[in-house]
Amino acid sequence: MIxxxxxxxxxxxxxxxxxxxxxxxxxxxxxxxxxxxxxxxIADDYTESEAFQxxxxxxxxxxxxxxxxxxxxxxxxxxxxxxMERDNQDRFGNRAVIVNLNNYRAFGKLEQMNYGYxxxxxxxx
Numbered sequence: 001m002i003x004x005x006x007x008x009x010x011x012x013x014x015x016x017x018x019x020x021x022x023x024x025x026x027x028x029x030x031x032x033x034x035x036x037x038x039x040x041x042i043a044d045d046y047t048e049s050e051a052f053q054x055x056x057x058x059x060x061x062x063x064x065x066x067x068x069x070x071x072x073x074x075x076x077x078x079x080x081x082x083x084m085e086r087d088n089q090d091r092f093g094n095r096a097v098i099v100n101l102n103n104y105r106a107f108g109k110l111e112q113m114n115y116g117y118x119x120x121x122x123x124x125x
Contacts (some may be wrong), residue, residue: 003031006066006074028082028100032090053119060117062091072110078102
């Protein structure tokens with residue numbers, strides 16, 4: 001699974017997310033599953049970097065709470081699905097996921113504009 005997570009941490013190998021309502025620790029990191037969208041975009045001749053940036057920007061524009069709270073910083077990583085997350089959803093209406101982080105694919109940053117976000121940087125790993 002390819003996952004998108006808004007975060008300021010560059011190393012979350014030993015970190016788990018917390019359910020903000022029930023104040024319990026999840027078994028992994030809360031993220032958005034962007035696997036099928038990235039695969040579709042790459043099949044349509046987007047580069048991996050472009051696909052990652054577009055997915056992050058569109059998710060931030062759909063629900064900017066997480067992106068705003070991390071000053072637009074995000075990570076893309078490969079991971080193993082653990083369970084569905086309870087409260088958050090992606091721009092397609094799918095629930096967010098709890099994922100075990102295997103390895104990072106990219107680190108990126110968005111900038112919030114008056115209307116939407118723009119991509120500032122992305123570093124592929």
